[in-house]
Amino acid sequence: MEHLSEVLKILDGALKANASMAGNYAGLLADKLERSGAREDAVRIRERLSRAPAAMAYAQDGSRMASAVPMDADSRLETVDISYSEVQADNFHLPSAAARRFQEFVSAVTHYDRLAASGVASVNRILLHGPPGTGKTMTARRLANELKLPLATVRCDTLISSLLGQTSRNLRRVFDFAEQTPCVLLLDEFDALASARGNERDVGELQRIVIALLQNIDALPGHVVVVAATNFAQGIDAAVWRRFPYQISFSNPDPALREALWKSMLRDFAPAGLHWDELVRCSDGVSGAIIEQVCQDAIRTAVMAETPKADPAEILRRLGIAISSLRGHHLPSIEDEVRWLRAWQEEAFSQRELARLYAVSTRQISNMLRGQNAGKTEVEERRSV
Numbered sequence: 001m002e003h004l005s006e007v008l009k010i011l012d013g014a015l016k017a018n019a020s021m022a023g024n025y026a027g028l029l030a031d032k033l034e035r036s037g038a039r040e041d042a043v044r045i046r047e048r049l050s051r052a053p054a055a056m057a058y059a060q061d062g063s064r065m066a067s068a069v070p071m072d073a074d075s076r077l078e079t080v081d082i083s084y085s086e087v088q089a090d091n092f093h094l095p096s097a098a099a100r101r102f103q104e105f106v107s108a109v110t111h112y113d114r115l116a117a118s119g120v121a122s123v124n125r126i127l128l129h130g131p132p133g134t135g136k137t138m139t140a141r142r143l144a145n146e147l148k149l150p151l152a153t154v155r156c157d158t159l160i161s162s163l164l165g166q167t168s169r170n171l172r173r174v175f176d177f178a179e180q181t182p183c184v185l186l187l188d189e190f191d192a193l194a195s196a197r198g199n200e201r202d203v204g205e206l207q208r209i210v211i212a213l214l215q216n217i218d219a220l221p222g223h224v225v226v227v228a229a230t231n232f233a234q235g236i237d238a239a240v241w242r243r244f245p246y247q248i249s250f251s252n253p254d255p256a257l258r259e260a261l262w263k264s265m266l267r268d269f270a271p272a273g274l275h276w277d278e279l280v281r282c283s284d285g286v287s288g289a290i291i292e293q294v295c296q297d298a299i300r301t302a303v304m305a306e307t308p309k310a311d312p313a314e315i316l317r318r319l320g321i322a323i324s325s326l327r328g329h330h331l332p333s334i335e336d337e338v339r340w341l342r343a344w345q346e347e348a349f350s351q352r353e354l355a356r357l358y359a360v361s362t363r364q365i366s367n368m369l370r371g372q373n374a375g376k377t378e379v380e381e382r383r384s385v
Helices: 005-014 018-035 039-050 054-060 096-110 113-119 135-149 167-178 202-217 255-269 276-282 288-302 311-328 334-344 351-358 362-369 379-384
Strands: 080-083 127-128 151-153 184-187 227-228 246-249
Touching: 005 255, 018 039, 018 167, 054 127, 096 113, 096 246, 127 135, 127 202, 135 151, 135 184, 151 167, 151 227, 167 184, 167 351, 255 276, 255 288, 276 311, 288 311, 311 334, 311 351, 334 351, 334 362, 351 362
Parallel strands: 127 227, 127 246, 151 184, 184 227
Antiparallel strands: 080 151
């Protein structure tokens, strides 16, 4: 039976006298029926929901929530942030293998009822792991966008409490919320909750958190979508890994993906005649997040200068400065930047080009490169002779 998951959750809500849960899933069912062409059935469901008390108003639209967002009892701060993602397909890029695995997961979630009827459904849980800035959070946002569900991101800063046992109770509330509310539950910085047990720095409370996490994951119905993301995969407890049948390993983009990222993020600001192959070569080892930041910085510079296109040399300059930070080089002054850029890509950064970029004379650039006091102007230099 199609949409059986939603029907069962509506029944669960009714049997538990949980009006919010029943209303949330009724709204989601109406959305799915409308997208599948059964608009009249969707309208009839929404008409029934409209007769409910005012507290149920949000449930008429499955993309909104009637359930109260969980909060920490001590601080009274919410432990989940709700967002409605708008990550479009043309702005979303993954390596080919990761993209294929992502689409497999989307298909499994979308056809969960059909797979369950054949006895081959897997729980809708996926673990994203890899270095910072490689697209894990963006992938979770895109997933929510494709499934047309809100993204519920767990806030570890408020979820983890200093009070004994409070963190486990917070976890229970979060998972209850995910069960009662159609959403994609994102456990970001997952290693903060699922760190491996048994290391020498382990304490009893950390072990209890992992145990509580495992118990809550196991108690969650299989159709609920859970995404875990971590930069520190080796620190995740082995028992937690087994709870996530879908996994995607992220890494810094390969040349083909870097070119796609540059073109996508520069958009209409990409200058004519830009040497894409040079940009791809120079950005080897750089994350997608850094490429995005470089593009945004270059576009902002173009907008402020009231020019329709980004400056190719400015793009490369921004990239070079970002790479210097990655390599642990600090560039506190313009002189340091000039010397670094010249050493990094001498052919691209001639003295004339550096002078144009920094709005100084070529003689000043020459002085900087020779290590002289670039703070002096040409007039001051002549006076000192």
